[in-house]
Amino acid sequence: MSGLLQLTKGHGTENDFLLVADPDGLLDIGPDLVAALCDRRAGIGADGLIRAVRSGALPEGAAYDEATWFMDYRNADGSIAEMCGNGVRVFARFLAAQGLVEPDLPLSVATRGGLKAVRFEDDGAITVGMGVPGPGPERVTVTTGAGQWTASGVHLPNPHAVALVDDPDAVGTLVDVPLVEPATAYPEGVNVEFVQVVAPGLLRMRVHERGVGETRSCGTGICAAAVVAARSHPGTSTWQVEVPGGTCSVALLPDGTLELTGPAVLVATLEVDPSALTRWRIPA
Numbered sequence: 001m002s003g004l005l006q007l008t009k010g011h012g013t014e015n016d017f018l019l020v021a022d023p024d025g026l027l028d029i030g031p032d033l034v035a036a037l038c039d040r041r042a043g044i045g046a047d048g049l050i051r052a053v054r055s056g057a058l059p060e061g062a063a064y065d066e067a068t069w070f071m072d073y074r075n076a077d078g079s080i081a082e083m084c085g086n087g088v089r090v091f092a093r094f095l096a097a098q099g100l101v102e103p104d105l106p107l108s109v110a111t112r113g114g115l116k117a118v119r120f121e122d123d124g125a126i127t128v129g130m131g132v133p134g135p136g137p138e139r140v141t142v143t144t145g146a147g148q149w150t151a152s153g154v155h156l157p158n159p160h161a162v163a164l165v166d167d168p169d170a171v172g173t174l175v176d177v178p179l180v181e182p183a184t185a186y187p188e189g190v191n192v193e194f195v196q197v198v199a200p201g202l203l204r205m206r207v208h209e210r211g212v213g214e215t216r217s218c219g220t221g222i223c224a225a226a227v228v229a230a231r232s233h234p235g236t237s238t239w240q241v242e243v244p245g246g247t248c249s250v251a252l253l254p255d256g257t258l259e260l261t262g263p264a265v266l267v268a269t270l271e272v273d274p275s276a277l278t279r280w281r282i283p284a
């Protein structure tokens with residue numbers, strides 16, 4: 001990758017992303033460059049990087065005739081994930097701001113986790129259809145430096161382990177990756193949510209994200225938390241989920257699908273010289 005890279009910084013409930021428009025899929029932004037850009041000291045800093053590529057320009061997007069745009073999402077460590085619930089809202093905001101989609105009109109976004117329907121709400125929030133949650137391991141054990149809890153698995157379709165706890169603030173610093181056992185339960189790693197049911201319809205949550213660390217929000221994790229909490233409150237179909245970075249809401253619809261609604265904000269556009277990133281070397 002040579003030359004300057006034009007990036008936009010945005011966030012959804014402080015789950016923050018770098019976004020880059022690459023309509024024809026020409027930019028070579030590999031895992032090392034993603035990690036260097038997302039580094040909060042030697043780079044710009046973000047929980048992940050999202051490349052906007054026309055679906056037809058990528059082998060992974062070619063099957064999605066209905067969606068013009070593919071969300072190519074990577075975690076801060078450069079790893080690929082199936083979906084990002086906060087990211088897809090910020091992605092829609094970015095496409096609209098770049099003039100790549102009609103402002104305010106609903107759109108379909110192609111992701112590695114399938115097609116996602118996105119709509120812009122009148123109050124400025126963005127709603128995304130998250131599909132039907134998939135089952136995960138029924139019961140795993142999660143251990144942090146502060147204790148041990150049981151958790152249940154949900155796929156959205158990225159992997160989550162949701163532990164219902166009395167107080168998310170008491171689960172420790174989450175600097176270290178929580179230990180999830182048995183180790184065979186999630187061969188590709190897992191996002192871990194610590195969730196307090198404050199009242200039917202209201203949750204508080206902290207999350208440790210695969211490929212990132214503790215983040216201030218995780219949209220797919222928020223949906224997974226609502227799915228697990230609703231098992232004990234089957235009459236409650238709308239859940240507000242408070243995370244350190246704000247609040248999102250989840251609707252559990254009669255057809256078994258979920259909708260996630262929350263903010264999506266763009267805060268800056270910038271140009272980066274990749275050769276100046278000390279943690280990245282131009283491949284030989």
Ligand SMILES: N[C@@H](CCC[C@H](N)C(=O)O)C(=O)O
Pocket residue numbers: 015075080081082083084085086087158159191209210211212217218219220221
């Ligand atoms: N922050 C995201 C989830 C991003 C992917 C996750 N870290 C994974 O590896 O599965 C969200 O808002 O859903």
